[in-house]
Amino acid sequence: MLARTRFAFALWVVVALSASLGIPNQATAQYSEQQLAKWLKQFPAADVDRDGRLTAAEANAYRSKLMKQDRAGGKQSGAPREFSVDPRWKDERFPSDAMCYRSPQEIAKAYGTVTSRPKxxxxxxxxxxxxxxxxxxxxGCLPKIARAAGFNQQTLLTHTGGGITGSARYKWEQENGIFEFAGQPVPKLLASISNANWDVMMWGPYFNDQPEYYRCWIDFCLRYNPDIKFYLSDAWPQLYQLEKFPSSEAELTAATIARMGKERHTTYASLIEMFNQEYPGKVFVLPTSDAMVLAAERYHRGELPGVDGLHRSVGGKERSLWRDELGHLGPGFDRLEGYVFYATLYGRSPELIDGPIEFGDASDFPSVELDRVFRQIAWQAVVNNPLSGVTASDEVDVIKND
Known part of the structure; x- marks a missing residue:
């Protein structure tokens, strides 16, 4: 079973990296000959035609077979939730050649480019x-929303990746050139953070996050940008939280999804509360989980016009809140996440935006009516979560000042 898990994980990492580079799905993912040869030695059963050579198609088919078998047994598949982390994360200091110990000039030289934004x-x-x-x-949606609200929102500077490769821990190792990236630093953010002014840093969460994975970023940012604030998304409920894969959407009741959302909140609330003891008034939550729980409640009450289902991987409906087993958002729900980001960072309700927002959608979905509901949900989620740093009185202040 462990070997099967390792195979699925190895393939998943490659697919995740491919997704981050814009490759649409695993059918088009490119595996190196070395990877395929290694997998063939470990998993000879994957070589269906027994020609002694493992093709990408055979590797994908074998992975799919294992995932289907796991699902039939009631197990969840997808992003790895158990994985090894370099034990040196527990050391007092990172390796001495880490980029974070270099001067701003040295970091900029190592990356070659510094991005800065005018005040x-x-x-x-x-x-x-x-x-x-x-x-x-x-x-993707945040800049469009902020511009529609009247802000000259500039493009975000991000360093992202698929799945585990986009986690705060992974990116810190990669940027610094430490542990598995020893001698190969890619300080895309470190170069700009240390040589320019920034107001906000945002992160996405990942399984088994530890305080040190974020504390390193916080300390580095505050060294060069003492007024910067930090925001951690708490994602949203995912199917892996259930004991087994649902047989139908009837099992995804509002109460069940609310319970799953509470579990997510508990996980990240303790982390953020701890940081606010260490860094008062600096670290906040992006309550996307609360927003999706509220959206699920609205769906059960028939208050999401045009939305046909909860989970496409369970109910098969295209216009669902979630589109796959991993838990990626369904069509149109990118706006809801964008509204949560906007409401949290700017302390304003997206309901106050009068002008049209150019999302660039080719279809008429989401409708104007559904978009209005998304704005309501986002503001409700943000002001009702004390860790967001935003209260309902902030909206009153905005109205008075406008």
Missing amino acids: PDDGSLRIVGTGHSFMAPGY
Whole structure:
């Protein structure tokens, strides 16, 4: 069983990396000859035609077979939730050649490019961030929403990747050139953080996150940008939280999804509360989980016009809240995440935006009516979560000042 898990994990990492580079699915993922040869030695059963050579198609087929078998047994598949981490994360210091110990000039030279943004005079924010595919929808929508609200929102500077490769821990190792990236630093964010001014850093969460995975980023950012604030998304409920894969959407009741959302909140609330003891007034939550729980409640009440299902991987409906077993957002719900990001960072309700928002959608979905519901949900989620740093009175202040 462990060998099967390792095979699925190895393939998943390659697929995740491919997704981060814009490759649409595993059918088109490119595996190196070395990877295929290694997998053939470990998993000879994957070589279906017994010709002594494992093809990408055979590797994908074998992975799919294992995933189907796991699902038939009631097990969840997808992103790895158990994985090894370099034990040196527990050391007092990172390796001495880590980029974080270099001067700003040395870091900039190592990467070759420094991104900077002029100081805005309209209250717009200069934002850096890491993250994975759960953060991508919000990252894409946030600038469009902020611009429609009247802010000259500039493009976010992000260093992202698929799944585990977009986690705060992975990106810190990669940027610094430490542990598995020893001698190969890619300080895309470190170069700009240490040589320019920024207002916000954002992260996407990942399984088994530890305080040190974020503390390193916080300390580095504060060294060069003492006024910067930090925002961690708590994602949303995922099917792996259930004991077995649902046989139908009838099992995904509002109460069940609310319970799953509470579990997510508990996990990240303790982390953020701890950071706020260490860094008062600096670390906040992006309550995307609360927003999706509220959306599920609205769906059960028939208040999401045009949305046909909860989970496409369970109910098969295209217009669902979630589109696959991993838990990626369904069509149109990128706006909801973007509204949560906007409401949290700017302390304003997206309901106050009067002008049209150019999302660039080719279809008429989501409708104007559904978009209005998304804005309501986002603001409700943000002001009702004390860790967001935003209260309902902030909206009153905005109205008075406008």
